[in-house]
Amino acid sequence: MAEFRFSKFAFFPVFQVLFSVSLLLGCDDGGSSSPLGEEDSERPGFVRVLSSGKSTVLGTDVGTAKANERPKMTVTFDYDYSIQDHEVTCGEYKSFDKSVNCQKDSLPVSNVNYYDAVLYANAKSKKEKLDTAYTYVKASYDGEGHCNGIEGLIFHPEVNAYRLPTEAEWIFAANMDWNVRNSWTADDDVDSPKKVCSKKKSMVCDMEGNVSEWVNDWLGLFRDTTISNYVGAPNGGSLGERVLKGGSFRNESSFVNRYSRGDVYVVTSTTRASYVGFRLAFGAIPNAVWLSETGLAQNSFVAPLASSATVRKLSGAYRAKLVFRDDSRGNLAYVDYSNAFLSVVEIKDSIDSYHPEISPDGKWVAFCTGLEGVSGKSSVYVRKLNASGEPAIRLDVESAAIPRWNVLESGDTVIVYVSDAGDNSDESTFMKKSTWRVPFSGGKFGKPKKLFDGSYHGGVQGNFAVSGSKLLRAHKKDVDTVWFDSKQACNVSLSKSGNGQTLFLDFGDKTDKNFVGEKYGVHERILIADSTGELVNSIGAPSGYAFDHTEWASSNLIAATLTNGDGAHSKVVAVNTKDSSVTELVEGVELWHPSLWTEKLDAELDQKLSLDSAAAYYSEDQATHYLSYKLRLFWNYKDSLEIVGLGNSHMNAGFSSSLLRNALNMAVIPCDMYCSRYLIENYVLNHCRNIKFLVVGIDFDLWRDRDGVAILENQGSALGYKYDINHDFWKDGLLKGFVDVSQKSMVENEDIMTTFDYYRGQAATDVQNGWYGEDGTAEILEQGWDKDSPNPEGNYQELLNILKMAKKNGVYVIGVVFPISPYYKKTDQYGRHGMLRSTAKNFIKRLKELDELEKYFVLFDENKMGDHDYPSSMAYDYDHLNIYGSKQLTARLDSLLKTLE
Numbered sequence: 001m002a003e004f005r006f007s008k009f010a011f012f013p014v015f016q017v018l019f020s021v022s023l024l025l026g027c028d029d030g031g032s033s034s035p036l037g038e039e040d041s042e043r044p045g046f047v048r049v050l051s052s053g054k055s056t057v058l059g060t061d062v063g064t065a066k067a068n069e070r071p072k073m074t075v076t077f078d079y080d081y082s083i084q085d086h087e088v089t090c091g092e093y094k095s096f097d098k099s100v101n102c103q104k105d106s107l108p109v110s111n112v113n114y115y116d117a118v119l120y121a122n123a124k125s126k127k128e129k130l131d132t133a134y135t136y137v138k139a140s141y142d143g144e145g146h147c148n149g150i151e152g153l154i155f156h157p158e159v160n161a162y163r164l165p166t167e168a169e170w171i172f173a174a175n176m177d178w179n180v181r182n183s184w185t186a187d188d189d190v191d192s193p194k195k196v197c198s199k200k201k202s203m204v205c206d207m208e209g210n211v212s213e214w215v216n217d218w219l220g221l222f223r224d225t226t227i228s229n230y231v232g233a234p235n236g237g238s239l240g241e242r243v244l245k246g247g248s249f250r251n252e253s254s255f256v257n258r259y260s261r262g263d264v265y266v267v268t269s270t271t272r273a274s275y276v277g278f279r280l281a282f283g284a285i286p287n288a289v290w291l292s293e294t295g296l297a298q299n300s301f302v303a304p305l306a307s308s309a310t311v312r313k314l315s316g317a318y319r320a321k322l323v324f325r326d327d328s329r330g331n332l333a334y335v336d337y338s339n340a341f342l343s344v345v346e347i348k349d350s351i352d353s354y355h356p357e358i359s360p361d362g363k364w365v366a367f368c369t370g371l372e373g374v375s376g377k378s379s380v381y382v383r384k385l386n387a388s389g390e391p392a393i394r395l396d397v398e399s400a401a402i403p404r405w406n407v408l409e410s411g412d413t414v415i416v417y418v419s420d421a422g423d424n425s426d427e428s429t430f431m432k433k434s435t436w437r438v439p440f441s442g443g444k445f446g447k448p449k450k451l452f453d454g455s456y457h458g459g460v461q462g463n464f465a466v467s468g469s470k471l472l473r474a475h476k477k478d479v480d481t482v483w484f485d486s487k488q489a490c491n492v493s494l495s496k497s498g499n500g501q502t503l504f505l506d507f508g509d510k511t512d513k514n515f516v517g518e519k520y521g522v523h524e525r526i527l528i529a530d531s532t533g534e535l536v537n538s539i540g541a542p543s544g545y546a547f548d549h550t551e552w553a554s555s556n557l558i559a560a561t562l563t564n565g566d567g568a569h570s571k572v573v574a575v576n577t578k579d580s581s582v583t584e585l586v587e588g589v590e591l592w593h594p595s596l597w598t599e600k601l602d603a604e605l606d607q608k609l610s611l612d613s614a615a616a617y618y619s620e621d622q623a624t625h626y627l628s629y630k631l632r633l634f635w636n637y638k639d640s641l642e643i644v645g646l647g648n649s650h651m652n653a654g655f656s657s658s659l660l661r662n663a664l665n666m667a668v669i670p671c672d673m674y675c676s677r678y679l680i681e682n683y684v685l686n687h688c689r690n691i692k693f694l695v696v697g698i699d700f701d702l703w704r705d706r707d708g709v710a711i712l713e714n715q716g717s718a719l720g721y722k723y724d725i726n727h728d729f730w731k732d733g734l735l736k737g738f739v740d741v742s743q744k745s746m747v748e749n750e751d752i753m754t755t756f757d758y759y760r761g762q763a764a765t766d767v768q769n770g771w772y773g774e775d776g777t778a779e780i781l782e783q784g785w786d787k788d789s790p791n792p793e794g795n796y797q798e799l800l801n802i803l804k805m806a807k808k809n810g811v812y813v814i815g816v817v818f819p820i821s822p823y824y825k826k827t828d829q830y831g832r833h834g835m836l837r838s839t840a841k842n843f844i845k846r847l848k849e850l851d852e853l854e855k856y857f858v859l860f861d862e863n864k865m866g867d868h869d870y871p872s873s874m875a876y877d878y879d880h881l882n883i884y885g886s887k888q889l890t891a892r893l894d895s896l897l898k899t900l901e
Contacts, residue, residue, distance in 0.1 A: 037176055037203050040082045043282060047085050047204055049173055051077040056172040058230070059222040060259040069259050073222040075168040075230040081283035083165055083173045085204050086196040087211060088120065088278055096123045099145040106195040108211045108277040114242050114269040115139070115147035117164055117214045117278040124280065125161040132156075133163035137305060137584075142621050148270050149620045152305035154587065155216060157231055157285035164216035165281035168230050170207070170245050171258055177202040180253040183209030187253045192274070194249070208256055209247040211277035212263065217243045219261065223295050234290040234301030235343040238749045240268045248275035270620065294348060302326060302588035304335055304342040305571075308746055311337045314574055314583055315557055317598035318611065318744045321385065322559070323356045323365050324572055327590035332356050332367060334385060335586060338750045340618050340625070344586060345387045355402050357551075358385060358597035359413065364440075365595075366403035366415055372457065373469040373490065375422025380415070382440060386751075395438060395445050402457035406437065406496075414439050418455040425470045430454055431480070435465060454480055458502065459494025459552075464531065466502045468492030474502075474533065483533035484511060491523075491548065497555035500531025505547055512538070523547050526558060526575060539580045545571075553596035561591055599744070608735055613723040615742035623713035625748040626652070626668040629756050631720075634683060635734075635742040637664055637760075641688045643897070645761075646676040647697020650818035654881040655695060656890040657760040660897075662690070665761030668714050672703055673798035675710035680802055682729045691811055693897055696802065698815040698859075700843050701835040703795035720745070764883045770872035773823030792843060807856045812900055814893070815847060815859050820879035822866040830865075832878045841865065860896060862889055 040046040055076040059069050091105025093112070097120070100109060112120075119139065122132040137152035155163070165173070182200040184190055185208070197205040207213070219241035220233025236242060244267050247256030263273070289297050311320050320337040332347045347353075356367040365385045370378025378401035383392035401421040406414050414437045424430040433455035439446030456465035456475055465475040472489035474481050483489075488507040495501045505523045506512055512527055513519055515535045523546040528537040541547050545562040548569060553559045558575040562584075572594045574583045585594075615635070617628035634641075643663035645655040651667035666679065676696055684691060715721040724730065730738070747753045756763075799815070806813045820831050830840035844861065851859040862868055874885030881889065 037173070040282075043082055045084055045086065046082040046280075046282060047173070048080060048082050049169070049176075050080050051169070051172050052080050053077070054172070055226075056168055056175060058168060058171060058259070060257075062259075065259065066262070068219060068221060069261055071222060071224045073224065073230075074226040076226060076228045077168075077172070078229055079283065079286055081165075081169055081281055081285075083169065083204060083281045084279040086279065087206050087213065088117075088280065089196055093120060096120045097145060104195070106198075107193050108196050108206070110193055110211050110277045111272050111274050112277065113146060113148075113272045114164075114214050115150050115153075118150075118153070119147055121162040121164060121280055128162075130161050131159050133159045133161040137310075140620070146272065149307075150269075151307045151310065152303075152584070154303045154305075155231075157288035160282075160284045162280050162282050164214055164278060166231050166285070167215045167217045167243050167245065167261070169281055170213070170215050173204050174207040174246070174258055176204055178208065178258065180208045180247065180256050183207070183247070184249045185209040185247055185251055185253045185256060186249065188249070190249045192249065193277070207246050209251070209253075210249060211246075211275050212244045212248045212273075213246050214276070214278040215243050215245050216281075219243050219267070220291055221293060221295075223291065227289055227291060227297055229285055229288050231285060231288045231290055234292055234298065235303075236268070236341075237293065237343065238339075238341070238751060239266060240341040240343075242267050242269055242271070244276060250275045292346070294346075298329075300328065300589045302333060302344040302586055302591065304344060304586050305584040306574075308337045308340055308342060310583065311574070311585070312746070314576065315554065315596075315598040315600075317554075317600045318741070319362065319599040321358055321362055321597045322572065322585060322594060323358055323385065323597075324561075324586075324594040325353055325356065325592040326588065327569065327592045328588070332365065334365070336750055338744075338746060340620070340746055340748045344588075347383070347387055349383075349392065351381060351392060353381075355593050357404055357595045359405050359440075360407050361413075362597050362599060366405065366440075368401045368403055368417070368421075370399075370401040370421050372402060372421050373423055375420055378421065380417050382415070382443075382445075393443060393445070395448075397436075397448060400436070404457075404459055406460065412439055413441060415445075416451070416460045418457040420455055421457050421469075422455070423470055424455060424467055424473055430467075430473070435460060435475075452478070458492035458504075459496070461494060461496065461498065461500070464494070464500065466492050466494045468504055472502075472504055472529075472533075476531075481533075483529065484509070487511065491550045493551045493558075495552045495555065497552075499555065501528055501536070501552075502531075503528045503550055503552060503558060505550060521546065523563070526550055526560070528577065537577060539575055539577065539582075542582055549593050550575075551593075551595060554598050554600075557596065557598070559585075559594040559596035561594060609737060609741060610723065611741065613719040614738060615745040616720040616723070617715075617718050618720075618746045618748065619716040619718035622716035622718065624669045627714040628718065628745075628747050629753055630664075630666045630668055630761055631683070632742055632745060632747065632753065633664060633756060633761050634666060634687075635739050637662075638687045640690065641684075642690050643693045643695060644680075644684050644688065644691065645695040645697075646679055646684075647671055647816070648699055648702065649763075649880060650699055651695075651697035651816065652763045653765070653876065654818050654886045654889055655762060655816075655893075656764070656883070656886040657762055658758070659887065659890050660894055663760060665759070667697065667761070670702075670710045670713055671697075672699075672706065672710045673795035673802070674707050675714065677798045677802050677805075678708075678711045681805060682724070685805060685809055685811075686729050686731055691809070692901070693812050693814055694802065694806055695814045695816060695893065696799070698799075698817045698847065700792045700795070701831040701833045701840065703792040705794035707794065762886065764886065765876055766883050767876055768873050768882055768884070769875065769877050771821040771823060771875045772878045773821050773826070774872055796846075803850075803854060803857050807854075811856070812897075813857050814896070815851075815857065816889075816893070817844070817847075817859070817861040817863045818879070818889070819863045819868040819870045819881065819885070820866070821875070822868065825866040837865070858896065858900070860893060862892070 036050040037047045040048040087108035090102030093109040118134045125132045136150045140149040142148045184194045217232025218236040323334040326333045332353045353367045366382045377399040380395040380400035380403045381392040400417040404416045416437045420433045435451045435456045438448040456467045458466035467473045469490045472483045487509045489504045492504045526539045550560040556577045561569040562571040572585045645665045647667045648671040657663040657665040876882040
C-alpha cells in the first residue's frame with residue numbers, strides 16, 4: 001500500500017459526503033481545444049499561457065462523479081498567465097528547504113502540503129525581489145520541518161508574483177496537450193515518482209500523472225453558469241478543504257481525468273502524501289471572482305487573521321465569537337473561535353442589519369435596521385447566531401434601534417434599546433426620544449418597559465447611561481448631563497464590567513489633545529472616561545489607520561474597525577487597554593459594527609486547573625481530530641455509559657450508538673488494537689463505572705505491528721493527553737470543574753461537535769453510493785493494496801490484552817467484523833487495505849475459536865467473507881455503511897447484547 005499521511009480523513013457526520021472517495025472515472029469533460037502557449041522568455045522553465053479572451057470548463061455532468069465535481073461550469077479569462085512546464089523538482093525545492101528528503105534532484109518534490117507550497121512560492125518571489133502573493137501573520141512547523149499551520153493566510157490575486165495556479169488555470173494549461181499516456185501512472189508498474197518530463201516532453205508535461213498537484217483554490221461547489229477569472233471558493237467550509245488536480249503514479253490511466261478535484265481522503269491544507277507535489281504559476285489575476293457556497297459570485301471575501309489560539313490568549317476566555325456587518329453585502333457575518341479551523345460565516349438575510357450585539361450566552365445576536373446618528377424608524381431583531389437561515393424575531397414596537405444586551409440582578413436577560421438613534425446635539429429633540437428595555441427568553445420578547453427620557457444608546461448599567469453622536473451625554477442618578485460640551489463624540493460604549501468606564505472617538509479636540517499630549521487626527525485615538533467623565537486612558541490607532549465602530553468586549557478588551565487612508569473599513573481588531581496592543585481579527589472590504597463576545601471560566605477553577613492543558617485535546621498536527629471530539633463526549637457521558645464502541649472508520653460510521661441506551665461511539669481514525677487498548681485501559685475502564693460491553697471493531701485487514709503509532713497520530717502535540725498522563729489518567733478522581741472545562745475545550749468545528757453529540761459519537765451519513773464494484777468493474781477494488789502489508793499478530797495479542805482487562809471487570813468484548821463490498825469476492829483480496837482472502841479466512845477461524853473458548857468474547861461477524869445481507873442501499877462506499885446499514889447492524893447487535901445481560 002502506498003505511504004500516506006493525512007491531517008484529516010474518513011467520515012464527518014450528518015448527511016454530507018464526509019469520506020470522499022475519488023472515483024477517477026474514465027470519461028472526460030472535453031475541455032477547451034488546444035489553447036495557445038509560448039515559452040516565457042523572462043522565466044526559464046515557464047510557459048506563457050495565452051488565455052485572455054478564452055474559456056475553459058471545470059467539472060463534469062457525468063452522473064457518477066462526486067457532487068463537488070458537478071455540474072460543468074465555464075470559466076472565462078481576462079488575462080494571460082505563466083505556468084511552470086514541469087512539477088517543482090527536489091533540486092528546486094531544496095533551494096528553499098534543504099531538509100527535504102529526496103533521492104534525486106530531478107524528481108518532483110512530494111510529501112509536501114499546501115502550506116509548504118505557498119511558502120515556496122513566496123520565497124521564489126522574494127528571491128526575485130517581487131512582492132508576494134500570500135501574506136500571513138505567522139507560520140508553525142512540525143518536527144520534520146513541514147509547515148503545519150499558517151495564521152492569517154490571505155491570497156492576493158492582484159499581485160504579480162509566483163503562486164499556485166488556480167484550478168481554472170491548471171485545467172486550461174492541461175488542455176494544451178492532454179494525453180494520459182504521456183505521464184507516469186500505475187499502468188507503468190511504478191511505485192514512486194519519476195524524473196519530471198521523462199515520459200514525454202510536451203509544452204506542459206506530467207499534468208496527467210507522476211504526482212498529483214496542489215492548486216490554489218479552496219474546494220467549493222460549481223454552478224451551471226459562466227464566471228470570469230474564477231479563483232475558487234472564499235473558504236474551505238467547516239473542514240477547510242483544498243483542491244488537488246491530476247493523476248499520479250498510483251492511478252491507473254483509465255481513471256485519470258481533468259475534472260477530478262481530490263483524493264481518496266479529505267484534502268486539507270496540511271495533507272501530505274508521497275504522490276502529491278505541485279507546480280507554480282506566475283502573474284496577477286485582475287478582478288478575481290470567488291464563488292460562495294450559496295452561489296454568490298463576489299470580488300472580495302472576508303478572511304480571518306487571528307487564530308482561535310491567539311484570540312483565546314488575548315481574551316483569557318475559553319470561548320469567543322465575533323459578529324459584524326459586511327457592508328459590501330448588507331449582511332451579518334461571524335467567526336466562532338470555539339472552532340480550530342476558522343471561517344467567516346455569512347448570515348444571508350433580506351433584512352438590512354446594523355449594530356449587532358451577541359447575547360450573554362453567546363447563542364443569539366440582536367441587531368437593528370437603523371444607524372447611529374441617523375434619525376428615523378428602525379426595527380430591532382434577534383436571531384440565533386448561526387447560518388441555518390432561521391427567521392429573525394422582530395420586536396413589535398413602532399421604532400427601536402441600537403439593541404444592547406443586559407443581565408439584571410435578578411438574572412433575567414433583557415435588551416435595552418432606544419426609540420430613535422439620531423443626532424443628539426439638540427437637547428429638546430434628544431429628550432423627546434426615550435430609552436427602553438424588553439425581556440428576552442426562550443426565543444421570545446416580553447413586554448417593553450420605558451427606562452427614562454433621552455436616547456441613551458451607548459449603554460445602560462442600572463441608572464447610569466451614556467450616548468454619543470454628536471455630543472457625549474450621560475444620565476446618572478436621574479440627572480442628564482453633557483460631558484465635554486463642545487466635542488464631537490461618537491461610537492460611545494459603556495463598559496458592562498461595572499467599572500463605569502465609557503469609551504468614545506472624537507475629532508481631535510483641543511481638550512483631548514492636551515490629555516493625550518500630542519496632536520492626532522479624526523478617530524485616531526480611542527478615549528476612555530471614568531464614571532464622572534474624567535479622561536483616564538487613550539489608545540492610538542496603528543500607523544496609517546483610524547478607528548471606527550468601537551465597542552467594549554470585556555473589562556480590558558475593545559472591538560473596533562480600522563479605516564485606511566481612503567476611509568474603507570478594511571479590518572476588525574481587538575484593542576487591549578492594558579498594553580494598548582492592537583490585534584487584527586479579520587480583513588475585508590467594508591466591515592462595520594463588530595461585537596466580540598467572550599466567555600471566561602470561574603476564576604477559582606482557573607487556579608485549580610491549568611486551562612492551557614486541561615482537556616485541551618486539539619492540535620493541528622493530529623492525523624485526524626476525532627479523538628478531541630470523542631473525549632469531550634466521553635467526559636460528559638462517562639457516569640452513565642454501559643456500552644462503548646471502539647475502532648476506526650468502520651465503527652465510526654457503522655455503529656448507531658444513539659439507538660442504544662447509555663452507549664457511545666468512541667471510534668477514532670486511525671485506530672488499531674493498540675489504540676483501542678489504550679483508550680479502554682486508560683479512559684473507559686478507569687471512569688465508566690457502569691460499563692457492561694466493549695464493542696470493538698475487528699478490522700484485521702488494517703492491522704500492522706505499529707505499537708502506539710495510531711494513538712500518537714490521534715494525539716499529536718495536544719497538551720490535554722500529557723495532562724491526563726501526568727495525573728495518572730485521574731484514577732483517583734477528576735478535579736472539580738474538569739468536566740466543565742472539557743465541554744468548552746476547543747474542537748475543529750463546533751457544528752460537527754454538536755452533530756457528534758446528537759448521534760452519540762457516530763459519523764452518520766445518508767448518502768447511498770452503494771457497494772463499489774457493483775457495476776462489474778471489480779478492478780476498481782484492486783487499486784493500491786498490498787497483499788503482504790497486514791501483519792495482525794501484534795494486534796491480536798492486544799485484543800487478548802483487552803479481553804483480559806475486560807474479564808477482570810466482568811465486561812464483555814464484542815468483536816465486530818463490519819460488512820464490506822461483496823464484490824471483493826471477485827478478487828484475491830479481503831478488502832480495500834489488503835490481506836489475501838485465504839489469510840482472512842484463517843484469521844476469522846482463529847477468532848471463532850476464541851469465541852468458543854472465552855465466555856467474555858463474542859464474535860459478531862456481519863461480513864461473512866462478503867456473503868452478507870446488506871444491500872447497496874445500505875452502503876456508503878467500498879467498506880463503510882451509511883446510516884441505514886448502521887441501523888440494521890446496531891439492531892442486530894442490540895439483540896445480541898440482550899442475550900448476554
